[in-house]
Amino acid sequence: MLAEFARRHRDVFPVYVKAGLRWEAEELKVLGRFLKGLALANIEELAVLSLPVTDIDPEHWSVTGTNVPGYHAEVSSNYIPGRNLSLLTKAAIFCAANRIGEIALAPLDSNPFPDARPEFFRAFERTVELGLALKLRVLTPYAGLTKAQVIRRGRPLPLALTLSCARPQGGAHCGACTKCAERIEGFRKAGVPDPTRYARRPPDA
Numbered sequence: 077m078l079a080e081f082a083r084r085h086r087d088v089f090p091v092y093v094k095a096g097l098r099w100e101a102e103e104l105k106v107l108g109r110f111l112k113g114l115a116l117a118n119i120e121e122l123a124v125l126s127l128p129v130t131d132i133d134p135e136h137w138s139v140t141g142t143n144v145p146g147y148h149a150e151v152s153s154n155y156i157p158g159r160n161l162s163l164l165t166k167a168a169i170f171c172a173a174n175r176i177g178e179i180a181l182a183p184l185d186s187n188p189f190p191d192a193r194p195e196f197f198r199a200f201e202r203t204v205e206l207g208l209a210l211k212l213r214v215l216t217p218y219a220g221l222t223k224a225q226v227i228r229r230g231r232p233l234p235l236a237l238t239l240s241c242a243r244p245q246g247g248a249h250c251g252a253c254t255k256c257a258e259r260i261e262g263f264r265k266a267g268v269p270d271p272t273r274y275a276r277r278p279p280d281a
Contacts, residue, residue, distance in 0.1 A: 077180060077181075077182045077217060077218060078090055078111075078114075078119070079114055079116070079230070079233055080217070080229070081180060082114065082116045082118055082119050083116070085118065086118065087118050087120065088116075088118060088119045088120065089120045089123065089170075089174065089176060090107075090111065090119060090120070090122045090123070091122075091123045091125060091166075091167050091170055092104060092107060092122060092123070092124050092125070093125045093126070093127050093162070093163050093166045093167065094124060094125065094126045094127070094128075095126075095127055095128060095129045095130075095162065095163075096128045096129060096130035096139060097129075097138045097139060097156075098137075098138060098139060098140070098141040098144075098242070098243065099239070099241060099242060099243070099244050102239060102241075102244040102247065103239050103244075104124070105247070106237055106238065106239040106247075107122065107239075108122070109237045110234060110237040110238060113234040113237050114233075114234075123170060125166050125167070125170060126166075127162055127163075127165070127166045129158075129162060133157075136156070137242075138156050138242070141243055144242045144243045144250075144252075144253050145242070145253060145254040146252060146253065146254065147251075147252050147253065147254065147256065147257045148257070149254045150254075151186050151187075151188065151254065151258070152188055152189075153254060154242075154254055154255065155189055158191065159189075159191065160181065160183070160189070160191035160192055160196070161191045161196075161200075163181070164179060164181070164200055164214065167179050168200075168204045168208060168210070168212060169208070171210065171212060172204075172208040172209075172210045172212075175210075177210070177211060177212060177213060178212065178213045178214075178215055179212060179213070179214050179215065180214075180215040180216070180217065181214070181215075181216060182216070182217070182218040182226075183216055183218065183219055184218055184219070184220075184221055184222060184223060184226065185219070185220050185221060185222055186222070186223070186258070194216075194219070197214040197216060198214075200214055201213060201214055222262070222265070223258055223259070223261070223262030223265075223266075224261075224262045224263075224265035224266040225266070226262070227262050227263055227266040227268050228266045228267075228268065231266075231268055235268075235271055235272075236271035236272065236273075240255045240256070240258065240259045241253060241255050241256050241259075242254070242255045242256075245275045246275075247273070248273045248274060248275045249272050249273065249274045249275065250274070250275050250276065251274035251275055251276040251277045252275075252276055256274065259272065260272075260274075260277070
């Protein structure tokens with residue numbers, strides 16, 4: 077998504093919000109390499125913000141890294157309460173400070189959570205206008221797309237420099253969580269060779 081916006085010759089301000097979740101250190105490393113790999117001058121320096129949520133539920137699997145939803149778990153097991161709400165709130169304040177009028181994020185068709193619905197995003201826009209005096213559009217260009225469709229669109233990009241794992245291990249995807257299952261299945265359905273390094277690749281993948 078970031079690459080697509082940048083290639084439309086728009087100035088893009090990548091924002092990463094640290095919440096204290098288990099995979100963030102690995103994710104930030106990969107993100108830095110991905111941005112460097114794109115080498116697009118209109119992508120601004122990554123802004124790393126913080127909005128810790130570990131005090132709300134310190135025993136949640138996303139914080140502890142234990143009892144992470146397994147390979148065959150339902151997608152709904154990935155739910156982190158208020159995830160999009162918290163990310164958008166911090167990013168909206170960043171936008172207000174920098175007079176940026178759009179935020180983009182990428183929920184897919186498989187996202188069943190309440191803060192991924194169109195009515196939530198429209199209500200959030202209105203809240204930002206009331207609370208920050210900023211007319212902000214929330215863009216969700218991948219809504220309705222499958223993981224396989226997104227992978228096909230991103231095929232020319234350095235997809236090996238992306239991460240979608242709830243329990244990465246030394247730069248490798250664990251190969252055993254629901255996020256890895258979605259990734260493996262997405263590449264398979266897209267008919268695109270999977271460049272991902274997995275610590276353990278399930279035999280039925």
